[in-house]
Amino acid sequence: MAIDGNKIIHAVMEGSRIREAKGIIPIFGVYLSILSVEYYNKLSFGFERKMGDTNALEAQALLTKAAQECGYATFQGIRNSWEWDEIVKPMIESKKDEIEGFISVAVAFGWGGLEVRELVPDEKLVIRASESYEASGYLNDYGATIFSKCYMLSGVAGAFMDLLYGDAYPDGCFTFIADERFCRAKGDLYCEFIVRRSPR
Numbered sequence: 001m002a003i004d005g006n007k008i009i010h011a012v013m014e015g016s017r018i019r020e021a022k023g024i025i026p027i028f029g030v031y032l033s034i035l036s037v038e039y040y041n042k043l044s045f046g047f048e049r050k051m052g053d054t055n056a057l058e059a060q061a062l063l064t065k066a067a068q069e070c071g072y073a074t075f076q077g078i079r080n081s082w083e084w085d086e087i088v089k090p091m092i093e094s095k096k097d098e099i100e101g102f103i104s105v106a107v108a109f110g111w112g113g114l115e116v117r118e119l120v121p122d123e124k125l126v127i128r129a130s131e132s133y134e135a136s137g138y139l140n141d142y143g144a145t146i147f148s149k150c151y152m153l154s155g156v157a158g159a160f161m162d163l164l165y166g167d168a169y170p171d172g173c174f175t176f177i178a179d180e181r182f183c184r185a186k187g188d189l190y191c192e193f194i195v196r197r198s199p200r
Helices: 005-015 037-051 053-079 082-091 095-108 133-142 151-165
Strands: 024-027 030-033 114-120 124-129 176-182 191-197
Touching (some): 005 082, 005 095, 037 133, 037 151, 053 082, 053 095, 095 114, 133 151, 151 191
Antiparallel strands (some): 024 030, 114 124, 124 191
8 A cells, every 4th residue: 555645744734733822733642843944944054154164064964963863753753653553554564655654744744845766675765855945945045055955854864764774763863874965055956865874
């Protein structure tokens, strides 16, 4: 059975109507918050700029690492939720289906138009984003750059492979690492992430 992304997106959208007074959404076994992407981008890119040109690579690595750790914990919670068991799990027949399920949840969260382009089990994952709020935000605020800017999506892509092929949670984080070889912030038509085993 193929993953019905629309069914998953609909379930997330319906569940997101339940909100606490502070904007916290309890759904899929995790607590989500309503956060402006402009605010998130301002924090991330502001941090990067404060680190300066000489520390740019360190800033990028820190932002991606933070996103991967967050994605790892968040999607572990998601796949252990009753919503996942009821809605997504019956559609899963393979590891690729599980990643497709993760992708559908991420799309419902508003993280971009995402698709799995390639999966080599235990070795490689390629995810393409037709829309990324990080790339769009960077272009709008700073213009084109020579560096990829989708730190959150890079980290989350790595986390997907960590959860499926790394050691059992919580010891599998950073087993894989993503490289964003194409990014709309650099003038590419889309953002694309290649995830491979970490050399560590």
